[in-house]
Amino acid sequence: xxxxxxxxxxxxKRFGEVVANHDVSLDIREGEILALLGExxxxxxxxxxxxxxxxxxxxxxxxxxxxxxxxxxPKDAFRLGxxxxxQHFKLVEVFTAAENILLGxxxxxxxxxxxxxxxxAALAQRYGFDLDxxxxxxxxxxxxxxxxxxxxxxxxxxxxxxxxxxxxxxxPQETEKLFKVLRNMRDDGKSIVIITHxxxxxxxxxxRVTVLRRGEYIDTLNTKETNPQAxxxxxxxxxxxxxxxxxxxxxxxxxxxxxxxxxxxxxGLRVLDGVSFEARSGEILGIAGVGGSGQRELCEAIAxxxxxxxxxxxxxxxxxxxxxxxxxxGMSPTAIRALGVSLxxxxxxxxxxxxxxxxxxxxxxxxxxxxxxxxFLTDHKPSKNLAEDVRRRLGVVTPxxxxxxxxxxxxxxxxxxxxxxxxxxxxxxxxxxxxxxLDINSSYMxxxxxxxxxxxxxxxxxxxxxxxxxxxxxxxxxxxxxxxxSGIVDGRSVTKEEVGLMMTQVKEDRPHDA
Amino acid sequence: xxxxxAAKKEPLVRLVKRDKxxxxxxxxxxxxxxxLALLAGSLFxxxxxxxxxxxxxxxxxxxxxxxxxxxxxxxxxxxLLGTALAIAPAFKMKFWNIGAEGxxxxxxxxxxxxxxxxxxxxxxxxxxxxxFLAAIVxxxxxxxxxxxxxxxxxxxxxxxTLMLNYIALGYERYLQHGPWIDPKGTGFPIIAMFDPxxxxxxxxxxxxxxxxxxxxxxxxxxxLKHSKHGYEITVVGESQRTARYAxxxxxxxxxxxxxxxxxxxxxxxxxxxxxxxYTLSTGTTGGVGFTAITVAWLAQLSPFGMVxxxxxxxxxxxxxxxxxxxxxxxxxxxxxxxxxxxxxMLGCEFFINYRLIFRGRGRKEDAEHA
Numbered sequence: 001x002x003x004x005x006x007x008x009x010x011x012x013k014r015f016g017e018v019v020a021n022h023d024v025s026l027d028i029r030e031g032e033i034l035a036l037l038g039e040x041x042x043x044x045x046x047x048x049x050x051x052x053x054x055x056x057x058x059x060x061x062x063x064x065x066x067x068x069x070x071x072x073x074p075k076d077a078f079r080l081g082x083x084x085x086x087q088h089f090k091l092v093e094v095f096t097a098a099e100n101i102l103l104g105x106x107x108x109x110x111x112x113x114x115x116x117x118x119x120x121a122a123l124a125q126r127y128g129f130d131l132d133x134x135x136x137x138x139x140x141x142x143x144x145x146x147x148x149x150x151x152x153x154x155x156x157x158x159x160x161x162x163x164x165x166x167x168x169x170x171x172p173q174e175t176e177k178l179f180k181v182l183r184n185m186r187d188d189g190k191s192i193v194i195i196t197h198x199x200x201x202x203x204x205x206x207x208r209v210t211v212l213r214r215g216e217y218i219d220t221l222n223t224k225e226t227n228p229q230a231x232x233x234x235x236x237x238x239x240x241x242x243x244x245x246x247x248x249x250x251x252x253x254x255x256x257x258x259x260x261x262x263x264x265x266x267x268g269l270r271v272l273d274g275v276s277f278e279a280r281s282g283e284i285l286g287i288a289g290v291g292g293s294g295q296r297e298l299c300e301a302i303a304x305x306x307x308x309x310x311x312x313x314x315x316x317x318x319x320x321x322x323x324x325x326x327x328x329x330g331m332s333p334t335a336i337r338a339l340g341v342s343l344x345x346x347x348x349x350x351x352x353x354x355x356x357x358x359x360x361x362x363x364x365x366x367x368x369x370x371x372x373x374x375x376f377l378t379d380h381k382p383s384k385n386l387a388e389d390v391r392r393r394l395g396v397v398t399p400x401x402x403x404x405x406x407x408x409x410x411x412x413x414x415x416x417x418x419x420x421x422x423x424x425x426x427x428x429x430x431x432x433x434x435x436x437x438l439d440i441n442s443s444y445m446x447x448x449x450x451x452x453x454x455x456x457x458x459x460x461x462x463x464x465x466x467x468x469x470x471x472x473x474x475x476x477x478x479x480x481x482x483x484x485x486s487g488i489v490d491g492r493s494v495t496k497e498e499v500g501l502m503m504t505q506v507k508e509d510r511p512h513d514a
Numbered sequence: 515x516x517x518x519x520a521a522k523k524e525p526l527v528r529l530v531k532r533d534k535x536x537x538x539x540x541x542x543x544x545x546x547x548x549x550l551a552l553l554a555g556s557l558f559x560x561x562x563x564x565x566x567x568x569x570x571x572x573x574x575x576x577x578x579x580x581x582x583x584x585x586x587x588x589x590x591x592x593x594l595l596g597t598a599l600a601i602a603p604a605f606k607m608k609f610w611n612i613g614a615e616g617x618x619x620x621x622x623x624x625x626x627x628x629x630x631x632x633x634x635x636x637x638x639x640x641x642x643x644x645x646f647l648a649a650i651v652x653x654x655x656x657x658x659x660x661x662x663x664x665x666x667x668x669x670x671x672x673x674x675t676l677m678l679n680y681i682a683l684g685y686e687r688y689l690q691h692g693p694w695i696d697p698k699g700t701g702f703p704i705i706a707m708f709d710p711x712x713x714x715x716x717x718x719x720x721x722x723x724x725x726x727x728x729x730x731x732x733x734x735x736x737x738l739k740h741s742k743h744g745y746e747i748t749v750v751g752e753s754q755r756t757a758r759y760a761x762x763x764x765x766x767x768x769x770x771x772x773x774x775x776x777x778x779x780x781x782x783x784x785x786x787x788x789x790x791x792y793t794l795s796t797g798t799t800g801g802v803g804f805t806a807i808t809v810a811w812l813a814q815l816s817p818f819g820m821v822x823x824x825x826x827x828x829x830x831x832x833x834x835x836x837x838x839x840x841x842x843x844x845x846x847x848x849x850x851x852x853x854x855x856x857x858x859m860l861g862c863e864f865f866i867n868y869r870l871i872f873r874g875r876g877r878k879e880d881a882e883h884a
Contacts, residue, residue, distance in 0.1 A: 333761035356756055
């Protein structure tokens, strides 16, 4: 039996009324990869934040190498050899990798950059990382930035590593590479905790898996002796059907025609480059790509929120009277609406763009329609009815229709947003990362709502990050890579690996059809 | 690798954000803050060698005791309330308008122009109406300039509005020393008193401004709470991205709101010169534009709350004046006293939002919860 590197006993953490962790006890052994599995909001990040000194537990004990410790800051954690790589990177963009790694290290007043660079390169080589210590962060791809974060932790002498959802930003190929590195580190005697909610990853990488649910410890299993279904059941607390519906498209017609769309960011970078595709009624078009490949800009350009440099976006009304369609180029959201185009958009940033966090459901329902009517005053009645309707039909859990939506859970926030957008009976529905941060039940509800809209004849555009979901839900998948379309493929026949490859490279000769 | 043992001690104090707090508890904290402020003030008064109880009693008496005292307290409260109402929409939009001083001054200058040079050519109601309009437009434009620059070039509104204060003040000083100097005066740089026809009428012994600001209170409440403009202001203040997503013209909203904010400030300027001072001077604004920020924050941008807070601040101000004369307490000392009270009142909001947990208490509380 291996020794425990870390033992947490009876750890509790509360935020106001919310209990993030209640009486959680778990062990991390020396030289193992432990998967910490749980849905969003199950408290897996919180418990690890207590181990890495970000939060201080309200109750409970933490033992490191058999000795009870009080970890009051990340510095304490580092002294104990505990390091955490967070989901959101904390790097200085204009510094090199080496400078970022050295940043915040206490020394005797001066840096020996040369020695440090050699040490860093040696460390990278030892575990099989690809890293040029002299490269600036802003030149790096997401996976490289992650490498910097991991080495930063290793360089500080951590031998207990915590990685929070490390694969969320990676392609399948990059994930495989990361896993190889993690195995090397384990074989070197390090303890690794990987926080995740993806079952396939748990099976692929971990030695043991600890399941949390709603802030409580549920179970710990040896990965070899379990299976995804058993883990899913423990994660959500009851038997769960793990597949997504995909009805055949009915009478698909082109609804939106995007041709040679190019956009530049305010900084002058080309973020979309000659993007062409069609969105058809009665089908779901998936958009895949590594985060930041132009997904946000594409959605916003269609919604009239991002300036277009060249190209065109045409809308073909369902009545079919105008076969060439109406150009939406250069139009504001209000102008698009005035044209009679019912375009619904569920943006990625729900509380920063789609909703007003400090307002309740009622006032959020009128965000797009408040200006209707001649009166100088707002009319709350229709939006109150709509809010009531959305709450009932989508099962939004809220104490009151006036409760600020930022106080609701992620799933409920998304239901409010999607509910409002669907209520406009859209002919085009764009949803950017609609299930990000949602628990499994809410996610499945969102999928079925999208399918419902598909059956109603809407052209649905689904921007997603989980390839498994994209492959199960979408009729066609458009893959973006660095602002270009690297292909549009049939969702029923394509494999995860093929999409993954397209996410990282654009083949010039690939015909843009499917 | 060395693993030094971390000190096995819980942190002395931890801050925990409160999820929500019951209304009675909230008011208990506020009342405690006022009591503590009065106690701290007492200490200060005792150091000065006076009896705190007598000084406090004199403050209350001096601001509320007689009809004259009451009237002058209300006169102090009028511009405070008006200006707090003026900056409310800007602050709600998170546009930090600290240029109320300048906007008041420009309104006052515009009104004074008509009061000095048109009083004999226009009938009284028309004259007053023209003065009001001029003050509103001038103040509005003074508010619009920084808004336009912010909307167009993303300039910093805090610095911009602050700097405009000094331009307005400098312009007034120029007028007072040159073009508008009192021709019947002895060459001393002051502006003549207004002709009686350019002065605001009185209602119940106080100039009509009190009715105007109370009316404005109701209007502002409806504007912010129930109008489409008010809705837009809230959304823009919360997130400009959301506002654009909803199809709002953010630049237009920023400019419109700041025009309104400046216009109400200009109106306040008119009330001061035509209602209280009957002339224009460098002291016309008297720091109202800054004190009103305190009023607006203490009232948490609620128009009706501002009525209470403006009255309270005016009461402190008038009371401080009284103790100055009655106890020979220097002006600076009575300002320290008012400052102490405001410090405690604003500071207590922190304890409404956060909870402190002292070493050892956390675990005990946990046991209680379980």
